[in-house]
Amino acid sequence: MTEPSKIPSAREIEERLARLKNPPQLEYRRPSPLQFKPYTFNEQGKRILDPSEESTSPTPTLSPPLSPSPLISPNLPSPQITPPLSPSPPPTPPLSPPPEEVKEERMASIRELSRATVQGGPPTSIVYPAPAAGRNAEFELKSGLLHQLPIFHGLNMEDANKHLRAFQAVCANMQPQGADENILKMKAFPFSLADRAKDWLYELPAGRITSWDTMMKAFLEKYFPASKVITLRKKLSGIEQAHDESYGAYYERFNSLLAQCPQHQMKDETLLTCFYEGLLPLERQMLDAAAG
Structure with a gap:
């Protein structure tokens, strides 16, 4: 909780009123005016220093003036001045033949190409071997x-x-x-x-x-290619007789696959086994009975 403010007494109130009626006098100091020091100059336009300034200012050290070095010494030979090189003239382009001559050359080359003929005969990939003994290599295809x-x-x-x-x-x-x-x-x-x-x-x-x-x-x-050989080998090894397919039709289809792929490289025993296992059960029984 905050303490209640203290009520001033009557004496304090009178003192405050007296101070308001007679405020204290503030002291004001007037600034001194600016003072400028006059400078004197000689005929050459340089400022003349006062005795007090001469005693306090440092004396500048003057270096002796540099004597200009002669560009050309009398004892040395005079340098030879090389004149600037003039730019070389651009190379003269070769003289091009007149447009009429160029046109005639092009027409001549076109005529030569049109007269050129394609070499006939067999393909260049074929080289004929020597004929067998008693046989002839020169004959006409009828x-x-x-x-x-x-x-x-x-x-x-x-x-x-x-x-x-x-x-x-x-x-x-x-x-x-x-x-x-x-x-x-x-x-x-x-x-x-x-x-x-x-x-x-x-x-x-x-x-x-x-x-x-x-x-x-x-x-x-x-x-x-080899991909076709693999496909036909799979067909041969997995051949099966259809239910509505006769024995003769199945046999012809098997021989057709063999003719399409003479590179099957399968043994005769393997081919016979594939053919026999692909038969229907009834056809297989009839084949076993016929074989005894």
Whole structure:
């Protein structure tokens, strides 16, 4: 709790009133006026110091004036002043032939290109081997042979192995007399290709094909890769006879898979086991009864 304020007495009140009526007098000091000291100057415009200032001010030390050094000593030879180099003139550009001559040269080069002919003949990737003993490498491909050749376009649904079998059958039946069989196939094989397949053969490196075996190997590597071999091997190992499929239809389908993939590298015992296990139970019983 706060203490109540003290009430002043009557005497204190009278003293306060007396001080208000007679306030104390404040002492005011008037500042002294500013005093300026006059300076005197000589004829040269320098200020003349008073005796009191001369005794207190330090005497400046004057250094002797520097004598200007001569630019050229009389005992030394006078330097030779090199005149400024004048800028060399820009090189003269070679004279360009007149526009008419340039036009004539271009027209001449265009005429040469238009007259140039494409080298014909077989693809540069094919190099024919020496013919076998008693066989001839120089013979003519008859039109009847060329018209009988199967055509392979390089599409995904085409069978490369089937094309090779059909091609070799035509060459064997219509082989010219005395002609080397391998050279005949190498010469006739480009005529059995079309579209992308023919482009592939012409785009092979020069000298890549040196025999009919290398031709077949390169062709199968391109259009019958290892992925197709793996797929057909799986179909052979997992073949099954359908419920509405006869025994003859099942046998033909199995042989068709074998023909599509001669590179299956499966033993005959393995193929026989896959064929037997894929039969329906009734067909299997009939086959066991027939075998005794």
